[in-house]
Amino acid sequence: MASTRRSLALLLCAAGLACTGEQVLLPSTPPTVAGATWYLHAVNDTTLPATVSARGIGVVLEQIILDSAAITIDTTGRWEQRAWMRVFLSGVLDRTETLVDRGTWIAAADTYTLTSTLRAPRAIALLALDSTTVRTAERFPSHLTAPLTTGTYRRTRP
Numbered sequence: 001m002a003s004t005r006r007s008l009a010l011l012l013c014a015a016g017l018a019c020t021g022e023q024v025l026l027p028s029t030p031p032t033v034a035g036a037t038w039y040l041h042a043v044n045d046t047t048l049p050a051t052v053s054a055r056g057i058g059v060v061l062e063q064i065i066l067d068s069a070a071i072t073i074d075t076t077g078r079w080e081q082r083a084w085m086r087v088f089l090s091g092v093l094d095r096t097e098t099l100v101d102r103g104t105w106i107a108a109a110d111t112y113t114l115t116s117t118l119r120a121p122r123a124i125a126l127l128a129l130d131s132t133t134v135r136t137a138e139r140f141p142s143h144l145t146a147p148l149t150t151g152t153y154r155r156t157r158p
Contacts, residue, residue, distance in 0.1 A: 033073055033112060033128045034105075038153035040069035040083075045150070048158060052085070052140050052149050063088045066140065069099075071114070071124075071153060079105050079114050081124070083140060099140065132156075 043050035043066055053064040069083035083099040103117040110129075116122040124138040136151040 032131045033126065033134055034075045034107075035073070036155055037070055037072040038134055038155060039157045040066070040071075040151050041154050041158045042152040043149050045152075049086075053146055055145070057089075060089050061091070063091075064140070068158075069151070069153075071126075071136075073105060073112070073114075077104050077106070079103060081114075085140070101141070 040048065042048065043052055049065045049067045051063055052066045053062070055062055065086045065088065067084045067086060069081065071079060071081045073079045080102040081099070085097045085099065087094045087097060101116050101119050101122065103115045105112050105114045105126075107113075110127060112126040112128070114124040114126060116124075119141050122139065122141055124136050127135045129135060132155050134153045136153060137148060138151065139146040139148055
């Protein structure tokens with residue numbers, strides 16, 4: 001439980017830095033998460049598919065279900081994320097969406113800040129737990145008030 005609290009605290013701190021425009025120093029060698037593709041396994045500690053947003057729009061309940069996502073982080077300071085979602089209105093499938101986002105990353109120790117160049121001011125805080133697992137704090141840009149979610153990504157597909 002303490003490691004989960006530490007992870008979330010570091011992620012939220014990194015997300016806060018990204019939102020304020022503060023720069024984090026890039027280490028002389030990239031952390032081990034660079035040069036790999038990371039696959040989402042859980043959102044808010046729930047295995048996929050998982051609800052990332054539920055809100056009322058007038059008398060309609062909109063639910064966004066995340067089916068899968070992956071983040072590729074290269075060694076040159078760039079990243080790309082793809083996520084596949086379904087949108088339900090009052091329990092009926094309305095549409096499917098594919099989110100594509102990309103940008104640049106900066107790192108300090110075991111924490112990355114991934115800043116979008118497509119969907120500004122979106123940023124993803126990423127914490128390397130070990131060489132096979134990372135945790136994220138991010139808002140999937142489904143709408144302006146999308147909730148903050150935590151994700152567990154691994155190098156292996158779910």
